[in-house]
Amino acid sequence: MNRALLAAVAAFVAVFPAPAVRGGLVAQAQPPEWTQDQPPLRIFGNTYYVGTRGLTAILITSDNGHVLIDGALPESADMIADHVRKLGFRIDDVELIVNSHVHFDHAGGIAALQRLSGARVAASPSSAAVLKSGQSGPDDPQYGVVSAIERVANVRVIADGEVLRVGSLAVQGHFTGGHTPGGTSWTWRSCDGSECLDIVYADSMTAVSAAAFKFSSSPTYRRAVADFEKSIAFLRKTRCDLLLTPHPDASGLWGRVAKRDAGDRNAIAERGHCARYADRAEAGLKTRLAREKEIR
Numbered sequence: 001m002n003r004a005l006l007a008a009v010a011a012f013v014a015v016f017p018a019p020a021v022r023g024g025l026v027a028q029a030q031p032p033e034w035t036q037d038q039p040p041l042r043i044f045g046n047t048y049y050v051g052t053r054g055l056t057a058i059l060i061t062s063d064n065g066h067v068l069i070d071g072a073l074p075e076s077a078d079m080i081a082d083h084v085r086k087l088g089f090r091i092d093d094v095e096l097i098v099n100s101h102v103h104f105d106h107a108g109g110i111a112a113l114q115r116l117s118g119a120r121v122a123a124s125p126s127s128a129a130v131l132k133s134g135q136s137g138p139d140d141p142q143y144g145v146v147s148a149i150e151r152v153a154n155v156r157v158i159a160d161g162e163v164l165r166v167g168s169l170a171v172q173g174h175f176t177g178g179h180t181p182g183g184t185s186w187t188w189r190s191c192d193g194s195e196c197l198d199i200v201y202a203d204s205m206t207a208v209s210a211a212a213f214k215f216s217s218s219p220t221y222r223r224a225v226a227d228f229e230k231s232i233a234f235l236r237k238t239r240c241d242l243l244l245t246p247h248p249d250a251s252g253l254w255g256r257v258a259k260r261d262a263g264d265r266n267a268i269a270e271r272g273h274c275a276r277y278a279d280r281a282e283a284g285l286k287t288r289l290a291r292e293k294e295i296r
């Protein structure tokens, strides 16, 4: 964490004392688990976890090409590629890389992973602009405090609700902004024998920002609150048997995996999980907006 970021965090903490910062900027002071190795594992059917202990990367496989969601930190790219190989797959068979949001902890490794795999990268218009330039714009609530990322070549811009296909796979992108303007959640269906689950990779929903940014009245991101509301509504209505999130702890993934490993076969899929995630996002946004009113 550099000095400018430290100062920004200090200013943020001063303006928005705990608990508003919980899970926010303070948590982004690179916890050790972000680079800690996590043996890759099957989540369900053809959906695998290939990220680090603290930053999610998801591999969805088929006989004719794979999809990778998120690339964690720049220094995590080799570890993610290694996890793909450890599962018995070829990194060259990753044909498509997509992203939740363009902060360095989820998009930092994408350029290197694209080089390793030769995959195409696709993103929402706002995220594509950041991936191509390597810099978040002033419309990002965390503009000025997030690190730049390595620029990604050849990013295809997708539409809201677009279905992307690789071989027999189909993943659908849903624009769920708020945390960043281009934030995207991804849905697909995975089967294990005759049992199929609707899986949701829901983007981060925390209303955290640089010190001066206000979600309620940002001149650079006027749709901030409207985007959050759209995202929350999406999470409530989307078919969701199994929730995954860019930070595994945000959806209790390791607890679910531990329960499954202990013999509770279905513990990884929690009924109503997306709706509860939406409730938490809504409560967090409400708290944040109330604080912004207080300091006006």
Ligand SMILES: [Zn+2]
Binding pocket: 101, 103, 179, 204
């Ligand atoms: Zn972020």
